[in-house]
Amino acid sequence: MEQSGILIAGGRVVLPDRVVEADLLVKDGKISGLMDRGGITPPDVSQSVEIVDASNLVVMAGMIDTHVHLRDPGHPHRETFATGTSAAAIGGVTTVLEMPSGIPAVADAESWHYKNQVVAPKAYVDYGLYGGAGHTNTNRIAEQAAAGAVAFKSFMNAPAPNADPGFDTRALPDDASFLAAMEAIAVTGRVAVVHAESDSICGCLAAQMKNLGRKDLRAHAQSRPPLAEEEAVARAILLAGAAGARLSIAHISTGAAVERVRWAKAQGQALTAEVCPHHLFHTLSASEHLGPYAKVNPPLRGDEDVEALWAGLADGTIDYIGTDHAPYTPADKDKGWNDIWSAPSGVHGLESVVPALLTAVNEGRITLPRLTRAISQRAAEVFGLRSKGELRVGADADLILVDLEREGVIDPSGQHSASKDAAKLWAGRQTRGAVTATYVRGHLVAKDGQVTGRPGFGELVCP
Template sequence: MGASRNGLVVAGGRVVLPERIIDADLLVRDGKIVALRERLGRDTAAEAAAELSGAETVDASGLMVMAGMIDTHVHLRDPGHPHRETFSTGTAAAAVGGVTTVLEMPSGIPAVADAASWHYKNDVVAPKAIVDYGLYGGAGYSNTGRIVEQAAAGAVAFKSFMNAPAPGADPGFDSRALPDDASFLAAMKAIASTGRVAVVHAESDSICGCLAAQMKTSGRKDLRAHAESRPPLAEEEAVARAILLAGAAGARLSIAHISTGAAVERVRRAKAKGQMVTAEACPHHLFHTLTASEHLGPYAKINPPLREEADVVALWAGIADGTIDYIGTDHAPYTTVDKDKGWDDIWSAPSGVHGLESVVPALLTAVNQGKLTLPQLTRAISLRASQVFGLVSKGEVREGADADFILVDMDRSGVIDPGRQHSVSREAAKLWAGRLMRGAVVATYVRGRIVAKDGKVLGQPGFGQLVRPGGGRP
């Protein structure tokens, strides 16, 4: 598996940079990009092969060479729910999907709530990782005093919900729940002292709770009832409050899975005032609407819920103007047994969908449709994530960076077939099933080693390495 000990030359491809596309060859040695040679009529591949004696040459003719995706938001269910996902199957899905680094949320059993549980989780997942990974810490009302120690252990960021623990939530949800202003402000001050990013699930606990109770009292059990219990107003109110309180605390705030035009506008205004605010969008909110997905019932149940076309348009506009900084999947797999409970009663089904193997092909399809350019795409899935989370060796095809890259065929078409995916619970990946894509990941390399090719996993568990923040720019 992987590159020659003497290096790797990726020849003949077109390299996607954050601002332009160039005809260039890559030279890789010891897992790093040591040179990026524009061809300009010269045979730079031959020059590189001569420079790296004995190097393996990869023919990338007709392909795009892009930085691998940094997925800022995954739930790989490990430890705790191996019937839904494991770190090995989740990172296998990542490799096939063109994701070279995953940032794992602090959910699981036990939840990540202090330094000891952070180290325990790392001990569990490290031998299983096929791609590189970072681990979030949890920041809630029950563990505000344990935030700093998680940063010292290596937490890449902190995750918090502006919701109280729901009935049936995994134990430890209180270590990432900040449902009131006092606890939120205290946690933001603690996170600010670490320099890490506070990643917030922003939905108003009181609005959502009140509306859900009204829906249940009236006998509503359909998917739309769930969506109407978490309206755009609930997100906008929470985003506005988070911006205010995080600003007062001096914390670096990032809004997870932003889903409404109103919330995007709140972030846009905060950025214009110079506040340290960033935002993430997810593929299900970019490519699916509630109306178009309603027939899927519980398989389209997500928090925040799918929206309608006007909000989808606003999200794409936010990506275009940089208000939305990066894209993460919020890959949160459940089984068909979990989801099927919601056909009769939507409230009994969990919220979450698969996304690791669909996100890059979906976004390449959007490029082919003219919704964004390849340089814009590499900024949204790679560069900005590396900057926000401080992953200084990741996120860009440049000299000195880790050789994390994907080979992309912009003309290859295909249909998403969950049965061929790698998640344990792939049968439940119905939201994306049957969707036509134009643009495919041909191969994925992590630190110069090939980990997937043409839909097949070539990487080995344990190859993936832990990443920690180191000098990121807000």
């Protein structure tokens, strides 16, 4: 018989401003009590409550991954919503926000509803669905928001020749189309999440590299230099500000762009920024031996930019962390060994992000309260997910149990992604800190590296 509630007892509970010795009571999928150890047990704790022993563990809000591409529908050999959300559950991610890529692309209310029908029966964790905002569907932005789009995604570049059909519905290749889309998004009140790299700079430099016969990973990185990001970020800030849109810079990767965001925030602009774990933990020079398996947009940077990202995370200039989980298969990636331009850009991240960040906690890079703000609280605030993101009474009981002392090595062969064999960027990385259990709305969905939930349990979340 199903328990009427859960008492998670004996652990250290991570709040956005402190860590407390407390017990957590869960009833009907919600947090109903947070009691300092030694306090009086609330009257609604009865014999029917299941006791979960969290002694020597840390209790945190589950991660809200603001940026995933689960390839569903369209590319099931790379990922499906079932494999992707099961990977999320194992990794300590309790909500995923899915980008509008796929076949068909999400471009209007009809395609948004179709995607939801496809993915809903497969979801192990809760999820939100982005809408697409491009130069060909600006007049369809409002209907996507009305359908329930959690935010809108746009690229500041034209579709690549090998892009999936429908990329134009999230491409804003010129200032006029960008401004028009920002104005339309501003009316909805949703967030405009932008991939900010200068199309003209990147295109020109890529052509130069190809003319020189360069086909290596570094050539790809040099075709997308820090300047290309800084210029696009500055332009996006200017145009979104003029439109009155709530702008968020996706996967910020350079110190110069962080400074642009810091300045604009100081002027009072409605602006946020996301950073990805691969930009926090990997550099180009340390990853060159991986060739196409380290190819991502924006590219991996150098030590100076990595330090600037950590500093921006520490002072709140960077608001939240998203993985940009964009899986490809070895067959996709291997094309790039002889010609980097032939390989797609994207890396895995769902099962590696939380252990990597817990390791950073143990190394003194970031505190537990600052971490929970970055992976949970701020994401919930920015995307309007009011019932999530924090361990407080009345919130959804989306939480993870963490063993800060457990050491491990990231091994893609044991992961749950459909294309785990291509998750080579993180392979062999030593970690200290592990997710031992994941709960979504009070239900155990993963424990000790095994999925315990069921597909279809995950629910759609809307702002």
